[in-house]
Amino acid sequence: MIQTILLKNRPEGKPSVSDFEFVKDESDVTIKDGELLLETTYVSVDPYLRGRMSDAKSYVPPFELNKPVHSGVVAKVLASKNDNFKEGDFVSGMLDWKTKQISNGEGLLKVDGSKAPLSTYLGVLGMTGLTAYLGLNQIGKPKAGETLVVSGAAGAVGSVVGQIGKILGLNVIGIAGTDEKVEMLKSKFGFDAAINYNTTKDMKAAIAAAAPNGVDIYFDNVGGPISDAVLFNINKFARMIICGAISVYNNTELPQSISVQPFLVKNSALMQGFIVSNYADKFPEAMKELSTWLAEGKLTYTETVVNGFENIPSAFIDLFDGKNKGKMIVKI
Amino acid sequence: MIQTILLKNRPEGKPSVSDFEFVKDESDVTIKDGELLLETTYVSVDPYLRGRMSDAKSYVPPFELNKPVHSGVVAKVLASKNDNFKEGDFVSGMLDWKTKQISNGEGLLKVDGSKAPLSTYLGVLGMTGLTAYLGLNQIGKPKAGETLVVSGAAGAVGSVVGQIGKILGLNVIGIAGTDEKVEMLKSKFGFDAAINYNTTKDMKAAIAAAAPNGVDIYFDNVGGPISDAVLFNINKFARMIICGAISVYNNTELPQSISVQPFLVKNSALMQGFIVSNYADKFPEAMKELSTWLAEGKLTYTETVVNGFENIPSAFIDLFDGKNKGKMIVKI
Known part of the structure; x- marks a missing residue:
């Protein structure tokens, strides 16, 4: 069973839970050559997502209504038919607000939970x-x-x-x-x-x-x-x-x-x-240096972790009341 | 005999001829090793000089009172003890408002009157x-x-x-x-x-x-x-x-x-x-391309030429009444 969060309405002013819709899909999932099946582990909620929920012209197109919202996500590879990733790997990337999803691997970075907590790949080691x-x-x-x-x-x-x-x-x-x-x-x-x-x-x-x-x-x-x-x-x-x-x-x-x-x-x-x-070609070198500094204790950070897929919309909304300290993250 | 134009007063509002002073020096001029004796041929007068006559903070220091004004100048080499220049050469550079002056060659560019009119080295082939x-x-x-x-x-x-x-x-x-x-x-x-x-x-x-x-x-x-x-x-x-x-x-x-x-x-x-x-290291390459375009007739320009060293201050002042068409230049 896969759960998905769709954008139901374009919020007016502060977003509310009713602007989002939860849907369930019970059908089986099979992956084709080159694809991965991912299970969402951590979801980043960020103030900039508010802008994408409006349809004002910006540097990125707005989210579509009745389509999944997406943001920075850390996910586990459940199955892989892609040579660049294997079962058990963790990856980060811009992914849908879904419990499980299929990817062709494009735009995904492998992340290593033994080197830094997985949630940091959405914060100090993420965007x-x-x-x-x-x-x-x-x-x-x-x-x-x-x-x-x-x-x-x-x-x-x-x-x-x-x-x-x-x-x-x-x-x-x-x-x-x-x-x-x-x-x-x-x-x-x-x-x-x-x-x-x-x-x-x-x-x-x-x-x-x-x-x-x-x-x-x-x-x-x-x-x-x-x-x-x-x-x-x-x-x-x-x-x-x-x-x-x-x-x-x-x-x-x-x-x-x-x-x-x-x-x-x-x-x-x-x-x-x-x-x-605009600087995607520089991400690997940047990640390498940030990871080293984090491991050496030269970089520190603050984060607020909320539990449960069903709490993604409310965690996002809480940002606007300043309920977070540092980076706000939802653990699935 | 060498004539020099000094800045006598910092102008208030539009400059006037009385803000400048003409002085004459009858003593002999001798050059040392590495030096050149230059005779001024063309002087560029430009609106930006007005800013340098004030003592407001800017990206360049203001002109000093009772010192020669300077601007873009084309000059002839009358005598040289500098290996980079020989008698008869023409040069352009930021030089004093003087009929003749000594230079160590620093900041001077050789210019070629057979390739383009000498006055253009203060305009389309100059700053x-x-x-x-x-x-x-x-x-x-x-x-x-x-x-x-x-x-x-x-x-x-x-x-x-x-x-x-x-x-x-x-x-x-x-x-x-x-x-x-x-x-x-x-x-x-x-x-x-x-x-x-x-x-x-x-x-x-x-x-x-x-x-x-x-x-x-x-x-x-x-x-x-x-x-x-x-x-x-x-x-x-x-x-x-x-x-x-x-x-x-x-x-x-x-x-x-x-x-x-x-x-x-x-x-x-x-x-x-x-x-x-800030881009002095790029001047030679730029000059080369500009000269080629000018010679090929791809670049055109307009200039107003005033005659006589004594008319430098009035030519400068005329800029503020728009009496020039295109680049304003004084021929000595």
């Missing part, structure tokens, strides 16, 4: 970690001794960016929204400095004070006024990784900011939008 | 052409068939950018401020389309109409609302060369625009500030 690693390295091109500012620093991506920055010898400054997060950035994740944007009146001056040599790299998850304040502090040849603009995503009016162009000309600086899927 | 060529190629990375939009398209740089775009097989759209300029872009410089921003109500729609396949490369000389309108039309992986932001340079308040970050994330797009001096 989260890859986004942090590849955004920082491919666009940020960090050099030891430089100064890195991270916004949304206490988030799943931001906290990994900051830790990688420290491993690479950068001076790392985080921006987050509560004193508790600011404290965690410094004590748990090793940031050199952290700023609470909710209690800081002059962000421009606070960043200048934390970055006396100026800002060489800015990993931007938020956009808006925080990013404006960073711009005033950039150095010549600064690199700005635009990974998200969550502070303005929900605006109904077109958001306004200071003009970035004069800052870019004056500093020969770069701003580039980053989507991890 | 103007290098800025157009290197900005478009190094940041824009054009591929035949793509769509290029150029703002400030009728300017010295913009008109060369558009012509290079056509040589490279791009669909080229220019933005300029008068119907006469728009006509010139199409008839003289071969642009596929041109838009008068002063008479067009909906720039976003006008660019969409001229670029039905979207915008892959934007060569931005102006910033401000014109650049905002381009952003709505960019394609995935668009590259935006931020070469100038003249529309906002004179603002006394910090200029506001729409937030660029969501556009960059959504399109994995890039914006990068461009200063030609």
Whole structure:
């Protein structure tokens, strides 16, 4: 028996459980040459999935109604007629919200539960970690001794960016929204400095004070006024990784900011939008380095694990009430 | 006898002749080993020099008071004790506003008056052409068939950018401020389309109409609302060369625009500030290609030539009244 979760309605505002539909299929499953039968072990639920449930134009097409939702999944190979995978292997990839499913192996990575907990392949060793690693390295091109500012620093991506920055010898400054997060950035994740944007009146001056040599790299998850304040502090040849603009995503009016162009000309600086899927050819090398750092204890992470396939929609919805700490994962 | 033009005062508003001082030196000039004696032939006067006459922080230090102004110059070698240059050679470089001067040869390029008029080494074969060529190629990375939009398209740089775009097989759209300029872009410089921003109500729609396949490369000389309108039309992986932001340079308040970050994330797009001096290692290859195109008649240009060393300051000031057509040059 296979259970599947379909998208039934496009949510309006906060999603609800009734936007999803559970269906069961009792028919037998047989695989053809080249295929695998997978059993889902862990499912990642992420805020970005909300965007895909709408039909607004974006860089990825929206989920189709009455089709399975999909996200990052770790699964076990139950049977294989594909030379690249054998029974008992674990894999990660973008897969459907199903208890079991057939794959042709495309886009799947083999993962090793003896080297790191399987759930980490959805977080620090998954899209989260890859986004942090590849955004920082491919666009940020960090050099030891430089100064890195991270916004949304206490988030799943931001906290990994900051830790990688420290491993690479950068001076790392985080921006987050509560004193508790600011404290965690410094004590748990090793940031050199952290700023609470909710209690800081002059962000421009606070960043200048934390970055006396100026800002060489800015990993931007938020956009808006925080990013404006960073711009005033950039150095010549600064690199700005635009990974998200969550502070303005929900605006109904077109958001306004200071003009970035004069800052870019004056500093020969770069701003580039980053989507991890554009860098798939770099995933193996990134995974290798992230796994090593995790095994060596140089990278740490926080996750919230919910049990049960039937709880995937509610775990997803709980994200919007901040019920998770760090990465939210459902164990099947 | 050597004449020199010094910066006497930092201009307030539009510069005046009294901001400059002419001095004469009757003493003999002797050169040491490694040095050259140069006689100035052509002097380039450019709007960007106005910025260097102020002491506001910029990417280059301001001119010092009571020191010679300098700009792009073509000069003849009168005497040489430097193995790289011989008497009778012509060179171009950033040199002082002097009738004669000594140089150690650093930063000088040999130029050949038999291949192209010497004045072109200050325009289409000088900083103007290098800025157009290197900005478009190094940041824009054009591929035949793509769509290029150029703002400030009728300017010295913009008109060369558009012509290079056509040589490279791009669909080229220019933005300029008068119907006469728009006509010139199409008839003289071969642009596929041109838009008068002063008479067009909906720039976003006008660019969409001229670029039905979207915008892959934007060569931005102006910033401000014109650049905002381009952003709505960019394609995935668009590259935006931020070469100038003249529309906002004179603002006394910090200029506001729409937030660029969501556009960059959504399109994995890039914006990068461009200063030609960062690409000095690429000058020889760029000069070679520009010279070939000029000789083959693939590149054309417009220039205004004023006679006499004593007229350098007034020629510079005339720029701000638009008395030039194309590149403004003083012949000594």
